[in-house]
Each structure stands twice: as C-alpha cells, then as structure tokens.
Amino acid sequence: MGVFKKTAKPAKATAPKRSLASHKPFNWICTAYTISSILTRIPLWTLCFLLMPSSRLDPSWSLKRTLLVQIGRRLVDMIGRVEAPVPLSLEPGKEKDQFVTIDPASADNYQGPLNNPAVAPATIGGTWYPQRPRNLKGLGAHDSVILHLHGGAFILGDGRNDQAGYLASVLLKHAGAKAVLMPQYRVASRPGLDPFPAAIQDGLTAYLHLIEVEGVAPRNITISGDSAGGNMAIALVRYLAEHGPAAGIPQPQSAFLISPWTDPKKSLLPAKHMKSDPHYATDILAHSILRWGTREYARLVPATDPYITPQDHPFATPVPVLINLGETELFVDDGTQWAQDMARVKGNVVELNIEAGAPHDTLLLGNMMGCKKSAEGVGALVGAFIKKHQEE
Structure with a gap:
C-alpha cells in the first residue's frame, strides 16, 4: 500500500x-x-x-x-x-495486540467526495476481534472478514472493547465471521473537529488495508455499520460503486446495516418535529445528540448531500445489502423507505428485516437493553445473508 x-x-x-x-x-x-x-x-x-x-x-x-x-x-x-469532548488515542491501551495503526492508501484512491482540501486522509487506529490475525491471505470461499463502522452519532465511540466488544462477539459467534476489524475513525466532535469526509476516508483506508496489507480477497469482505456507522457504511458502499472502478478499487462481497441513520438532515429541524414521531418515546435516541452529531459532521458539506443524507437518494450498487431495523426505533420508517427505494433500483439486491419489538441498534446495545436473544437472532440473520451470497 x-x-x-x-x-x-x-x-x-x-x-x-x-x-x-x-x-x-x-x-x-x-x-x-x-x-x-x-x-x-x-x-x-x-x-x-x-x-x-x-x-x-x-x-x-x-x-x-x-x-x-x-x-x-x-x-x-x-x-x-x-457535548463532552471525545479524544481518541492511537495508543493500544487495554486492547494491547488487538489494536493496530493503519496508514492511508495512496492519494488517488480518495476521489470525488473524499477529496476535500480541508480534510486529508490520516493514520487511524483499529481493533481486531477476537485478536489480531496472523494470516488472512488463504481464506476459504466461505470465510468472511467483517469491516464494521461503529455507531455514535458521528461524534462518539472508538470501536474498542468497552464500546463494541459485545457487538463483535455476536458477529463472531452467531454470524460466523472469521475476524472483525473496527476502525477507530475520526469523529467530528471536539477536540479533533474532523467533519465529513474524514470518517468515510477512514473507512476506505481500513478497507484498502484489508486488501493491500492483510491480503484479504474482496470476495471475503463484508462492510457493515450500526446507527451512524450504518450511515457511513452506506456512504462507503456508494463511494465504491460510483468511484471504485475509476480508482481501481474492487467491490466487497456484501454489506449489512444495523439501524442505519438515513436522514440526518431531519435532526437540524426544531425538536418538536422529531418528538412528534410515534417511535420517539420507544427509543433511546434523543434529538439533542442527533442534532449535535449532524451539526458537527456537516460543517463543510451540506447535510442534504447524498453522502451524508442518503434518504431519497438511492444509488446502484453490485453489492448485496441487508438492512435490519428495530420495530419500535426512531429510524424505522425512514430506513424502511430508503430500503424500498434502493430495492427499486435496477440490479440492486436489497433485503430488509424488521426486528420485532426491538428499539434502536440491539446488535450494539442488546446486552444492556435486555435484548440479547433478539441481538443474537440478528447475528444469525447476518451470517445466513453472507453465506447465501458467498454461494451465488
């Protein structure tokens, strides 16, 4: 690389x-x-x-x-x-050998929306689950490596064990992943002040690291994300579809999205608009954190941009996509509409699952919200989805 x-x-x-x-x-x-x-x-x-x-x-x-x-x-x-500051460190910390640093790829990979004079690709951290693999070059046709972008409203999180260890354990045990890599992408809050496209640059950096440094074949890679990470995963899949061919970047095998945030621009409206949603009372999401996240993330590019708000902006992709939404979560109606719009695009393969009685992002929060069985069921669904498209 x-x-x-x-x-x-x-x-x-x-x-x-x-x-x-x-x-x-x-x-x-x-x-x-x-x-x-x-x-x-x-x-x-x-x-x-x-x-x-x-x-x-x-x-x-x-x-x-x-x-x-x-x-x-x-x-x-x-x-x-x-709005507490969220410092990120490139030191291994408690993760020890699980943690790696990842350098950016060559500049010609970051084109179009990822080429912004105010935000340059940077060295990032990443956490491997269950541990840093020794050799991923000889994976079998049915082995999968998941590149997962964690949630956190664009402003929180680091993908390390304290935040994402449970999510990774579900993907390893119930989805059958060989390994999971969670990039510690730059967040848009203080003290770093790294707005869009920093996080998507970092997602691409991690994807190219898997291919060019770790030697993982694209057919073995699944891109995923939860909540705001789901939004970023959509942007990364979109970028690979729209700019990957020109940059010579191959497509991943599949993608799955857990409670993806498809309409961030809506959070910039007065709080009464979001609080009038019938699902607001049955979710943990609050207008204040979504507004803060969107305001910080969309400092250089309008929140209406398709790479920030994919709602009403479907696109063609050769990558099969699975979307899981909680039945009682705030994002369920927007996410369902976006999934339907994507499915109507010729050539797209899109599957939608509505998780019965579930609030937001059980794959991340299931162990804390009393939803472990539901989260494990989502993990099994993800594993079946990946396996099905590996066999096609």
Missing part, C-alpha cells in the same frame, strides 16, 4: 457555536440534574410499569427493557446537551 503524503497542510474546520449546556459550570449542572432526576423517578416508573403493564412504552416489553429505555433516552439526551 502506498502512503498518502500531504502536499500542503489543509485548512482546519471551524467549530460551530456550542450550546450553553456544554460550557462549565452548566455542563456539570445539566449532568447532576439529569442523574438526580432519573434516580428520583426510577421507583415511580418501576411501580407504575409493574402494576400497569399496559403503561409500558411497548406492551410486549419486559419491565427491565422498559426501564432501561426510559433511563437510556434521558442519559443520551444529557450527553447531547453537554
């Missing part, structure tokens, strides 16, 4: 105006108020949902899941309001 060399230092993106709650001491006050409010309400919620099951957010949910979603949405809203 060639190394990307900067010819000039790119201009740094300017940070947008921060919310009042993100400044001291207001961030401390917001945090303290949210936590005390949750602790005060837990006994009341428990009693209410226990004595009146019909009052639960979804009648099919257990008491545990109902409580966890109630608590989760308030904590997520707090995170979105205080």
Whole structure:
C-alpha cells in the first residue's frame, strides 16, 4: 500500500457555536440534574410499569427493557446537551495486540467526495476481534472478514472493547465471521473537529488495508455499520460503486446495516418535529445528540448531500445489502423507505428485516437493553445473508 503524503497542510474546520449546556459550570449542572432526576423517578416508573403493564412504552416489553429505555433516552439526551469532548488515542491501551495503526492508501484512491482540501486522509487506529490475525491471505470461499463502522452519532465511540466488544462477539459467534476489524475513525466532535469526509476516508483506508496489507480477497469482505456507522457504511458502499472502478478499487462481497441513520438532515429541524414521531418515546435516541452529531459532521458539506443524507437518494450498487431495523426505533420508517427505494433500483439486491419489538441498534446495545436473544437472532440473520451470497 502506498502512503498518502500531504502536499500542503489543509485548512482546519471551524467549530460551530456550542450550546450553553456544554460550557462549565452548566455542563456539570445539566449532568447532576439529569442523574438526580432519573434516580428520583426510577421507583415511580418501576411501580407504575409493574402494576400497569399496559403503561409500558411497548406492551410486549419486559419491565427491565422498559426501564432501561426510559433511563437510556434521558442519559443520551444529557450527553447531547453537554457535548463532552471525545479524544481518541492511537495508543493500544487495554486492547494491547488487538489494536493496530493503519496508514492511508495512496492519494488517488480518495476521489470525488473524499477529496476535500480541508480534510486529508490520516493514520487511524483499529481493533481486531477476537485478536489480531496472523494470516488472512488463504481464506476459504466461505470465510468472511467483517469491516464494521461503529455507531455514535458521528461524534462518539472508538470501536474498542468497552464500546463494541459485545457487538463483535455476536458477529463472531452467531454470524460466523472469521475476524472483525473496527476502525477507530475520526469523529467530528471536539477536540479533533474532523467533519465529513474524514470518517468515510477512514473507512476506505481500513478497507484498502484489508486488501493491500492483510491480503484479504474482496470476495471475503463484508462492510457493515450500526446507527451512524450504518450511515457511513452506506456512504462507503456508494463511494465504491460510483468511484471504485475509476480508482481501481474492487467491490466487497456484501454489506449489512444495523439501524442505519438515513436522514440526518431531519435532526437540524426544531425538536418538536422529531418528538412528534410515534417511535420517539420507544427509543433511546434523543434529538439533542442527533442534532449535535449532524451539526458537527456537516460543517463543510451540506447535510442534504447524498453522502451524508442518503434518504431519497438511492444509488446502484453490485453489492448485496441487508438492512435490519428495530420495530419500535426512531429510524424505522425512514430506513424502511430508503430500503424500498434502493430495492427499486435496477440490479440492486436489497433485503430488509424488521426486528420485532426491538428499539434502536440491539446488535450494539442488546446486552444492556435486555435484548440479547433478539441481538443474537440478528447475528444469525447476518451470517445466513453472507453465506447465501458467498454461494451465488
């Protein structure tokens, strides 16, 4: 793999105006108020949902899941309001030998929307699951390596064990993956201020690393992502379809998307628009964190751009795509429409699964939200999808 060399230092993106709650001491006050409010309400919620099951957010949910979603949405809203900085490190840390650093590919691979004078490809980190493989050059026809882009509203997360270890374990055990690589792509929040297209550049960097450095055949690679990572996976698959041939980049074997965020531009509308959605109350997502993420990510390119908001912008791709959406999650209606629009494009192979009674992103949060069996079922569905298209 060639190394990307900067010819000039790119201009740094300017940070947008921060919310009042993100400044001291207001961030401390917001945090303290949210936590005390949750602790005060837990006994009341428990009693209410226990004595009146019909009052639960979804009648099919257990008491545990109902409580966890109630608590989760308030904590997520707090995170979105205080806008805490998210530093990333290229040190191995607890991951030790699981963690690797990945250099950019040659400059001619980053074309079109990935060629931005203000954002240059950079060296990134990545975590291998279950461990760093010694040799991936001799994989069999039915072996799969999953390149997964983690969720986090474009502003959070690192793909390491604390965040994504459960998700990786499901893909290894239930989807039958030989190995999973999660890039530590640059996030758009402080202190790095790395907006679009930084994360998609990093996704491409990791994909080319698998092919050119690790020696993985494209037929063995599946690209995936959850939530905002699902949005990024869509952008990467789109880029490979629209610019891959000219750059000489091969297509992956397949792709799957877990609770993909297909319409970020909607989060820039006043909160009342999102809160009027009937699924808002049955999910952990909050308007504050989605607005923060979109505002930061779309600093250099309008949020309406198809590579940021794929909603209403279907495209042709030779890569079979599986989309999984939770029945009660905020993204289910937009995601379903996008899947249907994609399926109508000639030549596309698109499969849609609606996960019964599930909130947002059970593959990532199933162990914390009381949805482990559902998450494991999604993992098995992913494995069957990959296997089916390997045999075609």
